[in-house]
Amino acid sequence: MSAAADFLRAGDPVLVFTEGARDEEGNPIVPAQWQADVLVSTARRELILVNRQGGKSTVVGAKCAHGLIYEPGLYLIIAPTLRQSKLLFRKARAILKRLRGAPRIVKDNDTELELENGAQLVALPGDSDANIRGYSAPRAVYIDEAARVSDAVYAALRPMLAASRSGQMIALTTPYGRRGWFFEAWEYGGGAWTRTTITAKDCPHITAEFLKEEQEGMSDWQFRSEYLCEFTDTDEAFFSSELIEGMVDASLEPW
Structure with a gap:
C-alpha cells in the first residue's frame, strides 16, 4: 500500500476494521457507531458490556490489530479458559492477515503471534492467576468474558500496567450475576473506567422474532443477562441481591 494510505490507516483505526473485519459469510462489515467509538478511544481503562453476538470481539480484534502494527509492544488476551482466549486471538490474527502492507509475521501458532516490528500477541488462560504472572508493561490487556474471570486473576493483571504509561x-463481556470485579467496576468504579453498553435491541442484525424465540427458550435471568445486558441474580444465588441489600442498615457503624 502507499505511504499516504498507510499514514491514514495509522491515524484512523476504523480503517483497519473496514479493511480487515468480515462477517460469517466473508463479507466486509461496516462498523456501528459504538464500535467506531471504541476503536478510536484512548481510555486506559474500558468496560465493554455488549449482548451475545453484538460485535464486541470483532471490534476489539480490530483494535488489537491496529495496535500490533502501529504501536508495537506486548498485547495480552485473557479469558476464563484458554479455548476462549484463543477465539479472540484468532479474530485479531484474521483481521491482521487481511490488512495490506502489514508487518511480516515471524512467529505464528495457536497462542502466540509475533511481527517483524517486534509486536507480540499472546493468548493466556484465566483459570488461575499463576498462569499470567511474569508479563509486564503490555501495550494492552484484553479481558474477554470478563464477568466470568475471577477476582484473583483480575488482581494479578492490574500490576502489569504499572510500568506502562x-x-x-x-x-469485554456480557453480565454474569451481581458479583465479581467486573460488576463492582461497572457499578461502583466511577470515573476510573470508560463504559460502553449495547443490548440486542441496539443491533439491527438481531430481529425481534429471534429475540422472542430466545426469550421463550431461556430462563428470565439468562435472557436479561445475555441479550439485555442486565446484572441479574443467577439460579445459583440462594438469596436475591435485593433481599440481601434490604437486610443491610447503612446507618449502623461497624464495631
Whole structure:
C-alpha cells in the first residue's frame, strides 16, 4: 500500500476494521457507531458490556490489530479458559492477515503471534492467576468474558500496567450475576473506567422474532443477562441481591 494510505490507516483505526473485519459469510462489515467509538478511544481503562453476538470481539480484534502494527509492544488476551482466549486471538490474527502492507509475521501458532516490528500477541488462560504472572508493561490487556474471570486473576493483571504509561486494559463481556470485579467496576468504579453498553435491541442484525424465540427458550435471568445486558441474580444465588441489600442498615457503624 502507499505511504499516504498507510499514514491514514495509522491515524484512523476504523480503517483497519473496514479493511480487515468480515462477517460469517466473508463479507466486509461496516462498523456501528459504538464500535467506531471504541476503536478510536484512548481510555486506559474500558468496560465493554455488549449482548451475545453484538460485535464486541470483532471490534476489539480490530483494535488489537491496529495496535500490533502501529504501536508495537506486548498485547495480552485473557479469558476464563484458554479455548476462549484463543477465539479472540484468532479474530485479531484474521483481521491482521487481511490488512495490506502489514508487518511480516515471524512467529505464528495457536497462542502466540509475533511481527517483524517486534509486536507480540499472546493468548493466556484465566483459570488461575499463576498462569499470567511474569508479563509486564503490555501495550494492552484484553479481558474477554470478563464477568466470568475471577477476582484473583483480575488482581494479578492490574500490576502489569504499572510500568506502562499508555497501557490499556479493556474488559469485554456480557453480565454474569451481581458479583465479581467486573460488576463492582461497572457499578461502583466511577470515573476510573470508560463504559460502553449495547443490548440486542441496539443491533439491527438481531430481529425481534429471534429475540422472542430466545426469550421463550431461556430462563428470565439468562435472557436479561445475555441479550439485555442486565446484572441479574443467577439460579445459583440462594438469596436475591435485593433481599440481601434490604437486610443491610447503612446507618449502623461497624464495631
